[in-house]
Amino acid sequence: MGPVELLHMSVFSQSFxxxxxxxxxxxxxxxxxxxxxxxxxxxxATGINQKPILTFTAHEGPIFALLSTDAHLLSAGNGEISAWxxxxxxKRNPKAVWIRRPQYKSSLEIPEINDMIVNCRDNSLAVGGGxxxxxxxxxxxxxFKSVLQGHTDYIHCLSMREREGxxxxxGEDGAVxxxxxxxxQSVHRLEVYKYEExxxxxxxxxxxxxxxDSDWMLCGGGPSLSLWHLRSLSxxxxxxxxxxxxxxxxxxDLILSVGEGHFLSHCLLGGDVKSLIPCSPPSLNTxxxxxxxxxxxxxxxxxxxxxxxxxxxxxxxxxxxxxxxSFLQVLTVGGSSDQIDVFxxxxxxxxxxxx
Amino acid sequence: xxxxxxxxxxxxxxDGAGDDRRINVLLKSFVKWCHSAAPEEGFTQYQxxxxxxxxxEFSMGKTLLVYDMNLREMENYEKxxxxxEQSITAAHEKIAECKxxxxxxxxxxxxxxEYDALAKVIQQHPDRHETLKxxxxxxxxxxxxxxxxxxxxxxLELRKKQFHVLLSTIHELQQTLENDEKSENDESQDSxxxxxxxxxxxxxxxxxxxxxxxxxxxxxxxxxxxLRLTEERYLPVPYRTPGGGHxxxxxxxxxxxxxxxxxxxFLLNRVL
Numbered sequence: 001m002g003p004v005e006l007l008h009m010s011v012f013s014q015s016f017x018x019x020x021x022x023x024x025x026x027x028x029x030x031x032x033x034x035x036x037x038x039x040x041x042x043x044x045a046t047g048i049n050q051k052p053i054l055t056f057t058a059h060e061g062p063i064f065a066l067l068s069t070d071a072h073l074l075s076a077g078n079g080e081i082s083a084w085x086x087x088x089x090x091k092r093n094p095k096a097v098w099i100r101r102p103q104y105k106s107s108l109e110i111p112e113i114n115d116m117i118v119n120c121r122d123n124s125l126a127v128g129g130g131x132x133x134x135x136x137x138x139x140x141x142x143x144f145k146s147v148l149q150g151h152t153d154y155i156h157c158l159s160m161r162e163r164e165g166x167x168x169x170x171g172e173d174g175a176v177x178x179x180x181x182x183x184x185q186s187v188h189r190l191e192v193y194k195y196e197e198x199x200x201x202x203x204x205x206x207x208x209x210x211x212x213d214s215d216w217m218l219c220g221g222g223p224s225l226s227l228w229h230l231r232s233l234s235x236x237x238x239x240x241x242x243x244x245x246x247x248x249x250x251x252x253d254l255i256l257s258v259g260e261g262h263f264l265s266h267c268l269l270g271g272d273v274k275s276l277i278p279c280s281p282p283s284l285n286t287x288x289x290x291x292x293x294x295x296x297x298x299x300x301x302x303x304x305x306x307x308x309x310x311x312x313x314x315x316x317x318x319x320x321x322x323x324x325x326s327f328l329q330v331l332t333v334g335g336s337s338d339q340i341d342v343f344x345x346x347x348x349x350x351x352x353x354x355x
Numbered sequence: 356x357x358x359x360x361x362x363x364x365x366x367x368x369x370d371g372a373g374d375d376r377r378i379n380v381l382l383k384s385f386v387k388w389c390h391s392a393a394p395e396e397g398f399t400q401y402q403x404x405x406x407x408x409x410x411x412e413f414s415m416g417k418t419l420l421v422y423d424m425n426l427r428e429m430e431n432y433e434k435x436x437x438x439x440e441q442s443i444t445a446a447h448e449k450i451a452e453c454k455x456x457x458x459x460x461x462x463x464x465x466x467x468x469e470y471d472a473l474a475k476v477i478q479q480h481p482d483r484h485e486t487l488k489x490x491x492x493x494x495x496x497x498x499x500x501x502x503x504x505x506x507x508x509x510x511l512e513l514r515k516k517q518f519h520v521l522l523s524t525i526h527e528l529q530q531t532l533e534n535d536e537k538s539e540n541d542e543s544q545d546s547x548x549x550x551x552x553x554x555x556x557x558x559x560x561x562x563x564x565x566x567x568x569x570x571x572x573x574x575x576x577x578x579x580x581x582l583r584l585t586e587e588r589y590l591p592v593p594y595r596t597p598g599g600g601h602x603x604x605x606x607x608x609x610x611x612x613x614x615x616x617x618x619x620x621f622l623l624n625r626v627l
Contacts, residue, residue: 215469216469227472229472229473229476232473232476234476235476236472236473236475236476237472237475252458252461252462252465253461253462253464253465253468268468269465269468269469269471269472270468270471270472271472
């Protein structure tokens, strides 16, 4: 990987392993790099720990979506979905468990897959991409059960509304559609650009980032990032962020969002931008939070002393074990550079992993 | 085992000065004193030995005290160590508690902000009490207006009935007059007295109508217009009388009717 390729590399998506110790990141050359978080976060980490433990070419085209299930890493590129076993990847053995392709209507052009999401209720995978449809695949059998049609332009992002079992999709046509997973019908259609407080006609009407926590929804892209109350389908707060947001997430009482611009924005639910944390890539594509890890780091303090044979009264000291909570719960951001920034504390960037 | 002892002894007193030497000197002097003959020298040597022994004992006492002190210091340090350990664990627990507290506080803050956001949206809608009051006022107005409408409708109904009566009477009269005319023309001049009155009246009427025909026509027209106007004024939509009839159409021009000519005036006075 020469310096020119590194310069032109963009990280499009990331995913943490189910155990929380590894991070997989994908780029526009179709490669996936697996980094070991436990070694790069340990106190004895050196430069070599910030390089991936494994890099392999997974697809021919850019990989826009990565997703981790309980045991597999799913990657979507070049119109097909491949599954890799995390256990094998940890052992540096990249071998695809299965490769599947949804049925596309036209065989001439292969539409790209922009986003994937797992529906835990019925163990299915929803895949949305360039052919304006969402394909639902059953994860156990691998059969593509149904197609959700409705968008008039390609789909950028998907999100799952766990409590009601609904799927949200946002696309280039500016519409956020809410689909009922069981019937496969579009329940609602929100055209965000039609609301004048959100709309930014100078950027367009496309929706590129969508996330929900069942009651509230964040969506942004061409229109400004806005918080919607889903039951009344009304926008409640608009965030005054310049640039188009590409990914947003809810975290505790904050909203984290990345997009154009080399910073990660922290916003409050009321519509204020609390802070902008600078990062190394000039424009950010993806942000991920490691919530899988519940491992506790054990560190030894105290000393071990041995009693002298004569004075034998001094007791041997046992090592005192103290635990620091979840040191692997980090936030990582990636964008249009080969560096992936790691945040151990949300307020500042700790170090960077590089491809 | 002996290595340890040797090592320890070398460490403590390797250079041969101090207690070890004193003990060796004591032993040597003891042996010499045992072998010596002269009693005064023996006595001084004995005294010297006692002194040395006292020194040794003193040194030993000192070492014992130091040893005790070390033991006590060790205990003290042990105690401090356990105290510090306890406070560290307490601090850790407190940290964990505080972290939980902060999570709870963040959740509360998030809820508050969600509430605020929703409240902002709700505030944009008008107050419920206001709207209810407006609705009540509108209801009252509506009731009032419907009452007025009812009244007017009743009035119109009445007028219609009156007009109907009038016009049917006119029509009847007209018929009667025609009949009388016809019978008069057919019969001879000496008509029975029953018809006399009628015929005289009819004749007089008929005679008079020659001049008053246009007037009568005009007055009947007027009655017509009044009826139509009343209809238009009080009934914007076509209205059906309860009897199933329809509003009386325009009246055919009666050919004679001075008696009828009185009525339009009478009617006009009553209606207007």
